[in-house]
Amino acid sequence: MTSFDTSPQLNVWRALAALAVVFVMLTTTGWTALHQHRGATALQDSRTAWEHGRVDGRRLPDLDSAPARLARFFAALTAPQRSALAHDYALAVGNMNGAPVELRYRANRVALRQQIRLERRRLHDSRLTPAGQQLAGRRMHRYEAMSTADRQILAFDPEGSGRAAEVFGRLDGAERISVVVPGVDTDLLTFQRTNRRYSAPVGMAQALYAAEHEASPSTRTAVIAWADYTSPGGLGIDSATAMRARNGAVRLNALLDALPGRAPVSMFCHSYGSVVCGVAARSMPDRVTDIAVAGSPGMRVDNAAQLGTGARVWAMRDADDWIQDVPHLEVGGLGHGEDPMSREFGARVLSAREAKGHGGYFEPGTDSLRNFAEIGTGAFRSVECAHDDDACTVGLSDTTEAGRA
Numbered sequence: 001m002t003s004f005d006t007s008p009q010l011n012v013w014r015a016l017a018a019l020a021v022v023f024v025m026l027t028t029t030g031w032t033a034l035h036q037h038r039g040a041t042a043l044q045d046s047r048t049a050w051e052h053g054r055v056d057g058r059r060l061p062d063l064d065s066a067p068a069r070l071a072r073f074f075a076a077l078t079a080p081q082r083s084a085l086a087h088d089y090a091l092a093v094g095n096m097n098g099a100p101v102e103l104r105y106r107a108n109r110v111a112l113r114q115q116i117r118l119e120r121r122r123l124h125d126s127r128l129t130p131a132g133q134q135l136a137g138r139r140m141h142r143y144e145a146m147s148t149a150d151r152q153i154l155a156f157d158p159e160g161s162g163r164a165a166e167v168f169g170r171l172d173g174a175e176r177i178s179v180v181v182p183g184v185d186t187d188l189l190t191f192q193r194t195n196r197r198y199s200a201p202v203g204m205a206q207a208l209y210a211a212e213h214e215a216s217p218s219t220r221t222a223v224i225a226w227a228d229y230t231s232p233g234g235l236g237i238d239s240a241t242a243m244r245a246r247n248g249a250v251r252l253n254a255l256l257d258a259l260p261g262r263a264p265v266s267m268f269c270h271s272y273g274s275v276v277c278g279v280a281a282r283s284m285p286d287r288v289t290d291i292a293v294a295g296s297p298g299m300r301v302d303n304a305a306q307l308g309t310g311a312r313v314w315a316m317r318d319a320d321d322w323i324q325d326v327p328h329l330e331v332g333g334l335g336h337g338e339d340p341m342s343r344e345f346g347a348r349v350l351s352a353r354e355a356k357g358h359g360g361y362f363e364p365g366t367d368s369l370r371n372f373a374e375i376g377t378g379a380f381r382s383v384e385c386a387h388d389d390d391a392c393t394v395g396l397s398d399t400t401e402a403g404r405a
Contacts, residue, residue, distance in 0.1 A: 070098025162188030298336025
């Protein structure tokens with residue numbers, strides 16, 4: 001399940017009251033339960049190995065160097081040297097902003113195959129409970145699907161519930177780039193779904209990529225399914241606060257700062273993903289021209305101007321989306337502020353006709369997906385506003401250039 005997806009019978013007000021109680025308990029007892037010490041992770045091990053590594057007798061650059069510096073480092077290497085680094089430091093290279101994207105894909109295939117072997121051993125480990133063995137099997141099958149040659153995995157971290165990002169289309173040379181940011185309950189096991197396919201990050205991005213091609217066949221587009229942050233798990237304290245969003249915003253802007261080329265970037269932020277985008281907006285690079293939110297609980301501001309970005313801000317919500325019943329306020333850190341659909345917020349309000357409730361904004365054949373595709377390809381005159389007027393397109397013209405209209 002992604003992005004606040006739950007049954008329509010949920011009593012949201014009762015859930016929020018429960019969250020308030022939890023919030024009081026946490027503030028009086030401390031956050032220690034959430035910050036238990038953990039050992040080194042596979043990604044940390046790979047980063048540590050990189051820090052002590054050498055290539056041609058020279059030390060490897062700092063992993064936290066600016067993406068441009070890391071790009072220059074890799075550009076100066078021979079093809080065999082790059083391949084060796086991707087093999088020897090797979091997780092480090094696979095998650096390195098600044099490394100060539102094709103090399104990241106190769107490195108992540110290596111890392112995924114390493115994890116497949118690990119989970120296969122766990123699957124038959126008699127020390128694990130049956131539930132633990134079953135989880136190992138599920139993760140192994142997910143890694144096998146992600147490791148095939150046709151997948152372009154831009155980020156992969158198996159630790160905990162896991163994080164990932166995947167690219168559809170050619171990121172190098174793209175004329176326009178779209179980034180899909182999902183919400184709660186997003187992890188490696190929910191990164192892709194068979195049932196309710198278009199409510200998961202991979203399905204969302206695949207649907208958007210196909211819709212963009214249909215909207216503008218001649219435009220070279222790329223779409224990123226970005227689930228490379230630790231999202232909240234369901235309706236709990238994490239989903240009612242900005243704690244996970246703040247951490248996610250740092251990771252999101254690190255990705256945006258490292259994207260190759262100069263193509264304009266459009267953000268498509270679903271549910272709690274819109275909180276992430278709201279927190280990240282002020283520090284997003286100028287090439288981010290549009291931020292579109294769907295089923296948003298709020299963006300941590302009172303109005304679009306407070307986001308601190310020059311990007312166009314769009315909002316949509318399906319008439320059957322239960323999130324409309326969530327109070328749009330922020331009190332003591334709980335809640336995410338003004339409703340982006342409200343007149344006071346000042347977003348350009350789009351039609352979401354035929355969307356399938358809270359998790360159905362990327363379903364093919366819906367106004368919501370068509371509108372996303374028009375924004376992603378810069379065809380602003382073709383978007384359909386939520387009301388019987390063209391208020392959401394005032395002052396806009398179609399563009400395929402990086403500058404904002």
